[in-house]
Amino acid sequence: MLLSTSTLLASLVAAPALLAAASSPSPVARAPNIVFIIVDDQDARQDSISTMQNVQRLLVDQGTQFSRFYAPISVCCPSRTSFLRAQAAHNTNITSVVAPWGGWEVFNEKGYNGHYLPSFLQDAGYSTYYTGKLMNGHTVRNFDRLEPEGWTETDWLLDPQTYNYWNASFSHNGEPVVYHPDEYSTDLVAERALGHIEKATANPDKPFFIGVAPIAPHSHIGIVDHTDQILFDMPQSAPRHQHLFKDVKLDYSRASHNPDHPSGASWVKKLEKLNVTNVEYIEEFYRQRLRSLQAVDELVESVVKKLEEKGVLDETIIIYTSDNGFEANAGHRRQPGKTLPYEEDINIPLVVRGPTVPKGLVDSTSVYSLADLGATILHLAGAVSDYDNDGALVPITKELRKTIDAEGVKQHHLAEYWVEGVGEGKYGQGLVLTNQTYRAVRVVEGDEINFSYAVWCTGEHEIYDLNADPDQMINLAETAVRSESLIKLQHRLDALLLVLKTCVGEVCRNPWKTVFPDGSVSSLNAGLEKRFDGYFADLPKVKYSYCDIGYHRRLEAPFWYDELAFNPKQKSSFVIQA
Incomplete structure (x- = not known):
């Protein structure tokens, strides 16, 4: 049920503020070391991180966990690019894993190599190391021709073997590729990560950044025996973990689990109900995801032990996250x-421990993304990008949390997508799902406002109240009777999306300031006041001319322009500009 403006206002006034930071610690003598661990396709919605006992003991219990952390675009290469550039996907225009819309070749064609996170860290005095997957399209054929800049030492996990758990191909510092048949990929990444820590700590006067990127729990991709068919199937685990989680079941209680009635938009709404055999397969697929994560859990433990052994654990910020989420509960018949x-696809883990990071804190109030995390790492390192990046500062340290307490927490997230959907697993093999261009915004304010709003290239709209409907099954935009309060809410959400879909820099961080330049409104809740009804109703609405692959600005008019900002003296409707 939608709440009245007065109820929303009262609830937010009464809601507790973000947990206050503890007393300030002694200042760190230099910029912190940073170890950045990024896995592939681990969602937060199914809480798989709770099965990782070392992550729980060494990171969650010793640091801060963010429950509302998001992928800017839920596919690997674009999401990683948003992190490395601290930019929204509409500003990178890296929207796919393959050319012409994405991949390592396109990243280079756009001039981003040398103008991204590691280069800026090196400019700030850091040694930079990396092992594992950088992004799609970084291959055994182009790694030496298109060498990633900004790295002190690297061990690249390269396509086309990236997602083969048992035949990894690595290049050390651009040297010839070495293949590792019958060796487990995550263990190889762990071994190299420890080697990088050994070398990074040899120079105690220089801070370091180490990226560690295993492929788990991504689907396994290999070649079917005696054929040329590519297998895109459930993850594979190390033999030592194959006995685990045999009794784990999918969460059948979730409203979205293989529902009797269709839901969602576009192709999702046309899906047939899954049969028992398919659901049993997905259940084993999910168990394999959990099993594959156990080697990552061991990797985390070995990294923490190595940092402790080298005497730098207390000087090092350790960050654990994923590039995007994943649906593995037969949700929406998928x-x-x-x-x-949807939350399964975009909500991802973020756990941080280190000097001045609050210990044992679960932050469920703030809303941030990988683009914000990239900007935050730059800030912590004293580094700057050579362009206006879009990221806000994630309050991972006590100092940043004090700033957030004073200036206000970020409460929105923009999710974008411009390419096909792809099915995974045995029954999803070969599915290419069209008409999937959309823009979506998540807004979370206090305990009462928790909305998702999406506009699709098909002309469809989705509005979900996740407090009442956490599985996003009841699309309020398609209810038979649309209340006046719902219509007014949609006008506000659409205005926010109109600003965010072309935002750059500060506008991405504070879109309400663009709508209300005088600063009188800084939240959705405040914007729900009745006196703004006519203003929001008259604003142009987000739409697409038609569905196409890739980000084409010409298909996305109208756009925000400065004259659309609220002016209490203005009475007439706006002119829509192309």
Whole structure:
């Protein structure tokens, strides 16, 4: 049920503020070391991180966990690019894993190599190391021709073997590729990560950044025996973990689990109910995801032990996250996969421990993304980008949390997508799902406002109240009787999306300031006041001319322009500009 403006206002006034930071510690003598661990396709919605006992003991219990952390675009290469550039996907225009819309070749064609996170960290005095997957399209054929800049030492995990758990191909510092048949990929990444820590700590006067990127729990991709067919199937685990989680079941209680009635938008709304055999397969797929994560859990433990052994654990910020989420609960009748604007696809783990990071804190109030995390790492390192990046500062340290307490927490997230959906697993193999261009915004304010709003290229709209409907099954935009309060809410959400879909820099961080330049309104809740009804109703609405692959600005008019900002003296409707 939608709440009245007065109820929303009262609830937010009464809601507790973000947990206050503890007393300030002694200042760190230099910029912190940073170890950045990024896994592939681990969602937060199914809480798989709770099965990782070392992550729980060494990171969650010793640091801060963010429950509302998001992928800017739920597919690997674009999301990683948003992190490395601290930019929204509409500003990178890296929207796919393959050319012409994405991949390592396109990243280079756009001039981003040398103008991204590691280069800026090196400019700030850091040694930079990396092992594992950088992004899609970084291959055994182009790694030496298109060498990633900004790195002190690297061990790249390269396509086309990136997602083969048992035949990894690595290049050390651009040297010839070495293949590792019958060796487990995550263990190889762990071994190299420890080697990088050994070398990074050899120079105690220089801070370091180490990126560690295993592929788990991504689907396994290999070649079917005696054929040329590519297998895109459930993750594979190390033999030592194959006995685990045999009794784990999918969460059948979730309203979205293989529902009797269709839900969602576009192709999702046309899916047939899954049969028992398919659901049993997805259940084993999910167990394999959990098993594959156990080697990552061991990697985390070995990294923490190595940092402690080298005497730098207390000087090092350790960050654990994923590039995007993943649906593996037969949600909305789907095969395993990602790419949609639902929580399973975009809500990802973020756990941080280190000097001045609050210990044992679960932050469920703030709303941040990988683009914000990239900007935050730059800030912590004293580094700056050579362009206006879009990221806000994630309050991972006590100092940043004090700033957030004073200036206000970020409460919105923009999710974008412009390419096909892809099915994964045995029953999703070969599915290419069209008409999937969309823009979506998540807004979370206090305990009462928790909305998701999406506009699709098909002309469809989705509005979900996640407090009442956490599985996003009841699309309020398609209810038979649309209340006046719902219509007014949609006008506000659409205005926010109109600003965010072309935002750059500060506008991405504070879109309400663009709508209300005088600062009188800084939240959705405040914007729900009745006196703004006519203003929001008259604003142009987000739409697409038609569905196409890739980000084409010409298909996305109208756009925000400065004259649309609220002016209490203005009475007439706006002119829509192309």
